[in-house]
Amino acid sequence: MTDSRNATDANSRHDVVAIGNAIVDIIGRCDDAFLTRHDCAKGNMALVDAETINRLYGDMGPGIEASGGSAANTMVGAASFGSATGFIGKVAQDDFGRVFAHDLNAANVTFNTAPAGEGSAPTARSLVLVTPDGERTMNTFLGVSPELDHGEVDAAMIENAAILYLEGYLFDRPEAKAAFRNAARIAAGANTRVALTLSDGFCVDRHRAEFLALIRDGVNILFANEEEIIALYETGSFESAVDMIRQDTRLAALTRGAKGSLILAEGRAYEVPVEEVDRVVDTTGAGDLYAAGVLHAIAKGCDYPIMGRLGSIAAAEIISHIGARPQAKLTELAKSRGINI
Amino acid sequence: MTDSRNATDANSRHDVVAIGNAIVDIIGRCDDAFLTRHDCAKGNMALVDAETINRLYGDMGPGIEASGGSAANTMVGAASFGSATGFIGKVAQDDFGRVFAHDLNAANVTFNTAPAGEGSAPTARSLVLVTPDGERTMNTFLGVSPELDHGEVDAAMIENAAILYLEGYLFDRPEAKAAFRNAARIAAGANTRVALTLSDGFCVDRHRAEFLALIRDGVNILFANEEEIIALYETGSFESAVDMIRQDTRLAALTRGAKGSLILAEGRAYEVPVEEVDRVVDTTGAGDLYAAGVLHAIAKGCDYPIMGRLGSIAAAEIISHIGARPQAKLTELAKSRGINI
Numbered sequence: 001m002t003d004s005r006n007a008t009d010a011n012s013r014h015d016v017v018a019i020g021n022a023i024v025d026i027i028g029r030c031d032d033a034f035l036t037r038h039d040c041a042k043g044n045m046a047l048v049d050a051e052t053i054n055r056l057y058g059d060m061g062p063g064i065e066a067s068g069g070s071a072a073n074t075m076v077g078a079a080s081f082g083s084a085t086g087f088i089g090k091v092a093q094d095d096f097g098r099v100f101a102h103d104l105n106a107a108n109v110t111f112n113t114a115p116a117g118e119g120s121a122p123t124a125r126s127l128v129l130v131t132p133d134g135e136r137t138m139n140t141f142l143g144v145s146p147e148l149d150h151g152e153v154d155a156a157m158i159e160n161a162a163i164l165y166l167e168g169y170l171f172d173r174p175e176a177k178a179a180f181r182n183a184a185r186i187a188a189g190a191n192t193r194v195a196l197t198l199s200d201g202f203c204v205d206r207h208r209a210e211f212l213a214l215i216r217d218g219v220n221i222l223f224a225n226e227e228e229i230i231a232l233y234e235t236g237s238f239e240s241a242v243d244m245i246r247q248d249t250r251l252a253a254l255t256r257g258a259k260g261s262l263i264l265a266e267g268r269a270y271e272v273p274v275e276e277v278d279r280v281v282d283t284t285g286a287g288d289l290y291a292a293g294v295l296h297a298i299a300k301g302c303d304y305p306i307m308g309r310l311g312s313i314a315a316a317e318i319i320s321h322i323g324a325r326p327q328a329k330l331t332e333l334a335k336s337r338g339i340n341i
Numbered sequence: 342m343t344d345s346r347n348a349t350d351a352n353s354r355h356d357v358v359a360i361g362n363a364i365v366d367i368i369g370r371c372d373d374a375f376l377t378r379h380d381c382a383k384g385n386m387a388l389v390d391a392e393t394i395n396r397l398y399g400d401m402g403p404g405i406e407a408s409g410g411s412a413a414n415t416m417v418g419a420a421s422f423g424s425a426t427g428f429i430g431k432v433a434q435d436d437f438g439r440v441f442a443h444d445l446n447a448a449n450v451t452f453n454t455a456p457a458g459e460g461s462a463p464t465a466r467s468l469v470l471v472t473p474d475g476e477r478t479m480n481t482f483l484g485v486s487p488e489l490d491h492g493e494v495d496a497a498m499i500e501n502a503a504i505l506y507l508e509g510y511l512f513d514r515p516e517a518k519a520a521f522r523n524a525a526r527i528a529a530g531a532n533t534r535v536a537l538t539l540s541d542g543f544c545v546d547r548h549r550a551e552f553l554a555l556i557r558d559g560v561n562i563l564f565a566n567e568e569e570i571i572a573l574y575e576t577g578s579f580e581s582a583v584d585m586i587r588q589d590t591r592l593a594a595l596t597r598g599a600k601g602s603l604i605l606a607e608g609r610a611y612e613v614p615v616e617e618v619d620r621v622v623d624t625t626g627a628g629d630l631y632a633a634g635v636l637h638a639i640a641k642g643c644d645y646p647i648m649g650r651l652g653s654i655a656a657a658e659i660i661s662h663i664g665a666r667p668q669a670k671l672t673e674l675a676k677s678r679g680i681n682i
Binding site for chain 1: 367398399401404406407408417435437444447448463464664
């Protein structure tokens with residue numbers, strides 16, 4: 001199926017344009033014994049090959065499928081707040097690829113990257129295993145997703161964006177990493193601010209030195225959670241990692257799960273409480289949606305406490321249901337809490 | 342991805358084996374204006390061609406995907422009550438086909454029908470549009486689903502089943518209808534009871550005479566809702582349709598939405614109230630799951646009021662969330678209401 005509704009031009013002005021893996025989530029419930037049996041590190045994302053994902057899927061209960069991908073979720077969230085957003089990423093010409101493209105376009109996110117040719121690897125998929133405590137553990141088969149080469153990074157789209165948002169996960173494959181670096185170069189030459197999310201603790205372990213170099217030279221806005229920032233600096237505590245990140249960045253937004261988040265900017269630290277939810281159903285996308293709120297606030301020129309507040313509102317919405325795309329209009333949620341942006 | 346977990350033999354004894362369309366649902370929310378704009382008859386299922394489904398999908402908001410198909414939903418529901426069930430239906434070798442097969446196997450439903458060869462039409466998909474009142478309106482592209490020929494109807498599986506459950510929707514395509522009739526013949530020769538669901542009011546309009554002939558000669562258990570049974574007899578009222586169906590069937594289970602259901606058997610009528618739910622989220626699968634409860638009760642030799650009660654419990658579970666496959670273990674729900682079967 002094709003989707004021709006969204007005809008936004010790459011030359012239109014976007015608030016945020018993201019590059020990331022284009023993934024469809026297969027979401028199912030499991031108990032902790034399932035994770036142990038399959039050597040899954042709870043709460044993390046593991047990259048797996050085709051054989052492993054088939055074995056895991058074969059043992060997994062019934063699922064539901066929903067478009068995902070960390071940076072794509074963030075762009076859908078920012079669009080739901082009212083930002084003009086775009087996404088660059090690679091899908092195949094298969095059912096999952098068509099679903100992914102449809103869901104971005106239907107959420108008003110510009111998505112024009114051509115799908116890979118016939119006979120390519122399949123669209124990326126992630127088995128998202130949700131345990132009874134609401135925590136999610138992911139096993140991702142990247143398929144065609146990293147085959148995003150230089151030429152497919154739409155220079156005009158990046159040049160015409162206020163912010164370029166990059167996913168740390170892209171570093172896991174050389175082609176995607178090259179696309180990431182190319183995009184960052186284009187942004188540097190065009191007054192486009194560069195935002196980076198560290199994505200995952202294990203991902204930081206795999207690419208620590210390169211991430212640090214990037215953060216010190218070329219990243220304007222950093223997103224990370226507690227585990228990732230501690231992994232980045234290999235320190236024992238969040239507090240010491242915070243001291244170190246302050247030397248390296250001008251603006252950092254750090255999430256700490258139920259403990260809320262911290263915005264570090266201009267020598268100050270703004271503590272942001274979590275938005276309360278009745279029940280944590282599925283934490284998938286909590287960090288992605290937090291970033292959506294912060295990016296929207298930055299694009300609209302809001303002050304630091306509002307940045308954190310919008311992040312918390314979006315994260316609370318996403319963890320109260322299954323799936324990593326918002327089911328409510330986030331701009332309405334913000335309004336209902338007295339924030340009109 | 343393949344799924345090799347479920348190796349149940351077709352020669353195993355099944356309580357119920359079903360033949361139906363193998364469909365993946367694409368579920369999204371819309372308002373009534375969307376249905377009007379696209380000429381969709383609210384609450385019904387329309388068969389559409391590839392071009393129409395592409396146009397509708399292009400205009401539809403973001404969706405989530407979940408395995409569906411009326412008779413397949415029923416088999417998953419009966420398995421969740423503890424029945425041994427099987428399904429016969431056709432998918433393609435594409436993402437949706439693999440998802441459909443996985444979800445049946447993962448729900449302990451025997452499913453051994455070989456997928457169509459490479460280059461076939463795609464796996465069937467249905468756009469399930471849920472309006473704010475929870476009502477669902479479906480547009481289905483059948484794709485490869487009706488290409489189930491005689492040879493693929495597993496005779497041993499039907500002969501070894503207590504009940505064969507057939508979907509009226511199969512009559513919409515000649516190959517599927519031939520498979521349906523072949524299966525009914527096998528059942529007749531093997532002491533397997535034949536159950537039929539009328540599926541949809543428009544479907545009854547398309548095949549009234551053939552359905553009536555089947556019901557009078559060869560169907561032991563009939564499932565229908567109020568609209569379908571009125572369409573079948575072209576009468577003005579449910580009451581007069583009930584009088585007529587009593588002449589034609591030995592056992593009929595008739596659903597009436599919020600008004601509950603009626604079990605007609607041995608000259609008596611058993612009125613069954615609905616099971617209360619806090620909020621109707623999505624009515625998709627209500628009839629399918631009602632049938633699951635009734636079939637399980639029949640297979641286990643329960644009396645008529647229990648048949649209706651299990652049907653109501655299963656229907657209530659399914660309408661309280663998105664999607665047409667149960668999220669709770671139905672046998673536990675029944676137990677929590679004092680029914681141990």
